[in-house]
Amino acid sequence: MGVDYYKILQVDRSAKDDDLKKAYRKLAMKWHPDKNPNNKKEAEAKFKQISEAYDVLSDPQKRVIYDQYGEEGLKGQVPPPDAGGAGGSTFFSAGDGPTSFRFNPRNADDIFAEFFGFSSPFGGGFGGGGGGPGGMRGGRFPSGMFREDLFGSFGEGGSGAGAGAGLLNHGAFRKAGPIEKRLPCSLEELYNGTTKKMKISREIADVSGKTRQVEEILTIDIKPGWKKGTKITFPEKGNEQPYVVPADLVFIIDEKSHGVFTRDGNDLVLLQKISLAEALTGYTVYITTLDGRNLTIPINNVIHPSYEEIVPKEGMPIPKEPTKKGNLRIKFNIKFPSRLTSEQKAGIKKLLGA
DSSP states (O other): OOOOOOHHHHHOOOOOOHHHHHHHHHHHHHHHHGGGGGGGGHHHHHHHHHHHHHHHHHHTHHHHHHHHHHHHHHHHHOOOOOTTSSTTTTTTGGGGGTOOOOOOOHHHHHHHHHHHTTTTTTTOOOOOBBGGGGGGGGTTTTTTOOOHHHHTTTTTOOOOOTHHHHHHHTTEEOOOOOOOEEEEOOOOHHHHHHHEEEEEEEEEEEETSSSEEEEEEEEEEOOOOOTOOOOEEEEOSOOOTTTTEOOOEEEEEEEOOSSSSEETTTEEEEEEEEEHHHHHEEEEEEEEEETTTEEEEOOOOOOTTOEEETTTTOOOOTTTTEEEEEEEEEEEEEOOOOOOOOOHHHHHHHHHHH
C-alpha cells in the first residue's frame, strides 16, 4: 500500500495549503529530535517522515503524482500524467527517457528551516555538519533553540494566539498583531441567529518563500443572543511573511440600531408614546416581535412616568442557555397637555376628588 502521507500529517485528502502548514508546524515542532533527547532515534524517523509528507503534499505537481500512483509510484518508475507537457522537467530526467519518474527526497532540516523562515534565531548560524542518522545533519540547529518552553508554546493546538508566543520570547518569531474588523448585525440577526460569509484576500508563502495572493471565503455562524463586542477569531489568516507568525483575523460583532427596540443586556426595551388620557384609563400595546410574531398586551393599571410593563421571556435569547430568554420591558412617554381651561381643571378636580 505504501506510506499514507495524509495520515502522517493527520489531514484529510481535501486538505488545503493552510491545513498542511498548520499540521506540519505542530508535528515538526513536536517530533524534532532536539525536542526528544531521550527518544531521539524514533523522533528522527518520525521527523523525517513528517517532513517528506509535507514536501510531497505541499507541492502541487508531486501531490498529483502521489494521489494517482501512491508512494510506490512517486518513488518508482511510472508514467505520470501529462509527462510530456509543460512542467514535466521538474520530475523527469532526460537520461532515463521522457516518461520515467524520479523522486528526489529533500533533507528534513532544509524543509524545516525554509518553513520557519530563519537561519539563525539566536545570533548563531546553522552548522554545516555531515549527515546524521535518518538524513539529519549534525549541528544544524544552534544550542538552546529547542528548549522545552519554546516547544510548549506550540502545544497540541499548533495555531492561534499562543502559537508564536514562545518563539517571540526567544527572538525567532514574532506574532503579528491581530487584524480587527467590525461585523455589523441587525437586532433580528442577533435574535434569530444567522450565517455570514466574508471574502478576504491575503498573501501566502510556499516553502521557498515565494508569496502569492489568494482569496478565501470565511463562514461566520452568528449564534442567537450574541452581544455587541463578541469576537470571532480566525487564527493566522493574515499575510504570511518570513520571521513572522501570521496575524489572527478577528471579527467583532457590532449591533445596528433598530427602529422599534433597544437592547439592554438580555432584555429588549420598547418605548411607547401615549396620551395622559390613555395613561389614566388603560392602554393596549401591539407589538411585532423580532421573529415575526404579533403580541397584544393590554395594560389596565394607571401608567405613571416611571411605570414599566414587564413581559417575561420575550427578550433576547441567552447564548449559554438557549432555552431561556430575557424580558421585554415596555416603558412609556406620557404626553401631558400644555395647558388646560378652567372648565377642564374643574372637571379633573371633580373626577379625582381633589
